[in-house]
Amino acid sequence: MPAINQEICTGCRTCQTYCTVDAILFENKKCHIDADLCTECYVCLRMKVCPENAIFAQDLVGFYKQFQHVISDPVENHGVTGVTGRGTEEVKTNDVSGRVKKGYVGFSIDMGRPGMGVYLRDAEKVAMAMASAGFMLAPQEESPLAALMPDNRTGKLVDECHDYRLLSVIIEGRCELKKAKDVLRALQKVEKEIDTVFSVGLISRVDENGACEALEYLDELGIPRPHRGKVNPGLGRPLSTD
Amino acid sequence: MTHSLHRSGDIESQKTDYVWFMYQTKGVNDVDIKPKALEFIAVAEAVGSENWGDVKTGPKLKYSIEEIKDNLSDKSRIRGIFTRKEQVVDFLKQIKEKDLGMSVIITGVLSEVIPACKEAGVTPHSINYSLGVWGKKDNLPSETTLSITTMCGHHMIPPKFVDHVTRRVKKGKLTPEEGAKQLAEFCYCGIFNHVRCADIIRDTAAATAEDAKG
Numbered sequence: 001m002p003a004i005n006q007e008i009c010t011g012c013r014t015c016q017t018y019c020t021v022d023a024i025l026f027e028n029k030k031c032h033i034d035a036d037l038c039t040e041c042y043v044c045l046r047m048k049v050c051p052e053n054a055i056f057a058q059d060l061v062g063f064y065k066q067f068q069h070v071i072s073d074p075v076e077n078h079g080v081t082g083v084t085g086r087g088t089e090e091v092k093t094n095d096v097s098g099r100v101k102k103g104y105v106g107f108s109i110d111m112g113r114p115g116m117g118v119y120l121r122d123a124e125k126v127a128m129a130m131a132s133a134g135f136m137l138a139p140q141e142e143s144p145l146a147a148l149m150p151d152n153r154t155g156k157l158v159d160e161c162h163d164y165r166l167l168s169v170i171i172e173g174r175c176e177l178k179k180a181k182d183v184l185r186a187l188q189k190v191e192k193e194i195d196t197v198f199s200v201g202l203i204s205r206v207d208e209n210g211a212c213e214a215l216e217y218l219d220e221l222g223i224p225r226p227h228r229g230k231v232n233p234g235l236g237r238p239l240s241t242d
Numbered sequence: 243m244t245h246s247l248h249r250s251g252d253i254e255s256q257k258t259d260y261v262w263f264m265y266q267t268k269g270v271n272d273v274d275i276k277p278k279a280l281e282f283i284a285v286a287e288a289v290g291s292e293n294w295g296d297v298k299t300g301p302k303l304k305y306s307i308e309e310i311k312d313n314l315s316d317k318s319r320i321r322g323i324f325t326r327k328e329q330v331v332d333f334l335k336q337i338k339e340k341d342l343g344m345s346v347i348i349t350g351v352l353s354e355v356i357p358a359c360k361e362a363g364v365t366p367h368s369i370n371y372s373l374g375v376w377g378k379k380d381n382l383p384s385e386t387t388l389s390i391t392t393m394c395g396h397h398m399i400p401p402k403f404v405d406h407v408t409r410r411v412k413k414g415k416l417t418p419e420e421g422a423k424q425l426a427e428f429c430y431c432g433i434f435n436h437v438r439c440a441d442i443i444r445d446t447a448a449a450t451a452e453d454a455k456g
Contacts, residue, residue, distance in 0.1 A: 017402045043398055043428065074245075074297055074396040075430055091370035093267040093345045100368060108370060114248065114388055115397045116381065167397055191376040199248040200373035210356040210366045218373070226371035228256070229352045230247045233359050234367030235338060236267065236345035 001038060001058050001065065002045050004031050008054035018049040020167060021117045039117050039167040040069035064164050071144055072167035091203045095232050098240030099142070105180045105214045106203030107135065109187070112168040113199045120148065120169070121162035122194040126187070127155030127171050133186035134179040138172045145169050174203075181217045188221065202226070245395025246321075246349040246433055247372045250388045255442065256351050259393070259435045260324040262286065262294075262333060263347040266316070271343055276314045278342045283311065285336045286322055289329045294322020295432020303426045303436060323435045327354050334362035386446055390439055394429035403428075411447050418444040 004015070004024075011029040016022075023037035024044070033044075044055050060066045091106070100106040109126060112118030123145065131137055131154055140146040148157045155171075175183055180202075187200065204212040210231065218225055246261035264282040266272040279296075286294050287307075295301035299313040302322075314320075324330055330348055337346055348355050352369075359366055375382070382388065383401040391399045407421040416424075422439035 017406050018400050019402070020397055020400045022402075041398065043400065047428065074398070091368050092263060092265040092347050093270075094368040095345055096267040096270055106370075108247075110248065113395070113397060114250070114375065114392050115383065115401060187376065191378075194377055197375050197377040197379055197382065199375050201247055201370045202373055203368065203370045206366050206369050208360075208365050210352055210359075210369055212369070215371070223373060226373055227253060227351055227353070228247065228249065228349070228372040229355065230347055230349040230370040230372075231352070231355050231359065231366050232345065232347055232368045233334060233362075233364040235334075235342075235364065236265075237271075237341075237343035239367075 001035065001040055001060060001069075002033055002042065002055055003058050004033060004050070005054045005056060006030055006032070008052050010052055012051065014051060015044055015049050015055060018044055018047060020115065021165075036163070037165060039072040039165050040065065041072040041167045042069065042075075046075075064161050067144075067147070067161075068164050068166055071169050091201075091230055091232050093236060094203070095234045095239055096236040098242050100174050100203050100205065101240075101242040102205045103177055104174050105177055106174040107172070107183060108201035108203060109171040110168050110199040110201070111171060112166060112196050114197070116196045117165050117167055118169060118196045118198075119163060119165050120157055122196050123169055123171060124155065124157040124162065125194055126190050126198060127157070129155075129186040129190035130171065130173070130183055131155035133182040135175045135183045136173045138174075143170065143172045145171060177214060180214050181221065184217065184221050184223065201230075245431070247370055248375070248395065249392045250385065251392075251442065252389070253351060255389065255438060257354055258325045258441070259350060259438050260327070260330050260355070261321065261347075261349040261433045262291065262324060262330070263319070263321040263349075265319070265345040265347060267345060272316055275316050275318065275344070278344055279314050279318060279320045280311060281340055281342055282320055282337070282344070283307075285333060285340070289324070289332045289336070291322040291329070292325055292437050293426060293432050293434060294320070295430065296320055297431045300430050301426060301432035301434065303423055303432075319431065322432050325435065325437050327358050330355065330358040331361045334359065334364050338362065338364055386442065389442055390425060393434045393439060394431070395433070396429070396431070398428045398430065399425055399434075400428075408443055408446055411443050412450055418447070
């Protein structure tokens with residue numbers, strides 16, 4: 001993890017401007033990185049922000065520290081999925097992978113985004129709420145978070161990870177279209193029970209106008225219709241037609 | 243990752259902001275991708291993609307195009323931005339014609355992207371719709387700051403640095419374009435729209451100046 005050499009730090013506080021999650025604290029005329037707040041995104045290291053070169057990398061000790069870094073820093077590849085960034089492919093390859101087929105919808109829940117960060121205990125609350133509503137959480141091969149989930153039918157994470165903070169992490173999976181309303185209701189309930197934010201993506205096969213049946217559920221639940229989307233125009237091969 | 247999906251800010255401003263991706267599917271077409279990636283890059287350059295990059299090297303605003311191309315590997319992710327719908331149409335038309343077999347994504351305002359697909363002769367297969375931000379929103383940065391930080395969806399751009407750059411522009415120490423390029427360097431994927439960012443900073447600085455007069 002990044003740390004600040006207290007002998008070199010002049011207390012100029014420049015580094016605080018560059019921290020993505022306000023994890024650099026100023027005390028006793030010196031700056032230091034709070035290990036509980038730091039998400040291991042490495043922006044302070046990569047951007048070489050300290051005029052005195054006082055910021056240095058320490059070894060990431062233990063699985064959870066390494067997990068934190070790999071997920072928070074998009075330059076790293078996630079070991080299991082092989083994907084950079086937050087380690088998921090979601091709609092981007094759905095034209096080939098066919099993960100979300102007709103009659104199903106997917107959700108990608110960006111926990112901690114935009115920019116608030118997320119303790120894994122909050123990610124667990126959301127994952128468990130979704131699983132209880134009939135959502136099938138993605139397995140390890142598709143989703144890095146599942147590496148911390150002994151049973152992806154429940155969404156429960158291993159207790160040891162709860163106090164680790166990530167810049168963001170994605171909860172991903174799919175459910176039958178008929179269960180989409182239940183999952184959205186579960187999200188509406190659990191959003192009041194967590195100490196951070198999340199951004200919601202709804203993934204679906206669509207018609208030629210970019211519409212799908214699941215959008216109609218949004219009106220019923222008081223959720224505004226989306227104006228943005230990530231559109232996959234079906235140019236990948238072999239094309240999944242399911 | 244859904245890092246291009248949840249951009250925020252004024253809708254008209256978002257209509258000057260499109261993100262393109264080339265994507266390989268694990269276990270299907272993820273080996274020896276470099277020749278295809280080079281074809282995507284050639285089309286993106288021909289169409290005038292203002293910023294693009296590979297997360298394994300960085301954005302073209304910071305690194306030379308040759309360096310990014312040299313470093314391409316099967317772990318690369320090629321992606322970038324357009325600022326006009328016409329570029330999206332041209333890009334999709336040319337990529338369709340080349341029939342490279344890699345997945346393509348265009349992220350943006352749906353009322354612009356869907357017509358662009360039609361004009362290019364491609365049919366949407368799937369969409370990841372943004373349903374916005376949920377949860378405890380009290381401590382989020384201002385909407386103006388978010389409209390800049392969310393252009394790096396991995397949130398590599400510190401909100402305090404946005405404030406710092408905006409202040410320097412207001413004081414006349416940086417132009418909006420110089421400030422936007424400094425911010426773009428944080429986003430390794432190359433999908434930070436520095437053109438839109440400069441417009442946002444310029445508008446913010448002008449509004450503050452008006453407030454000071456009033």
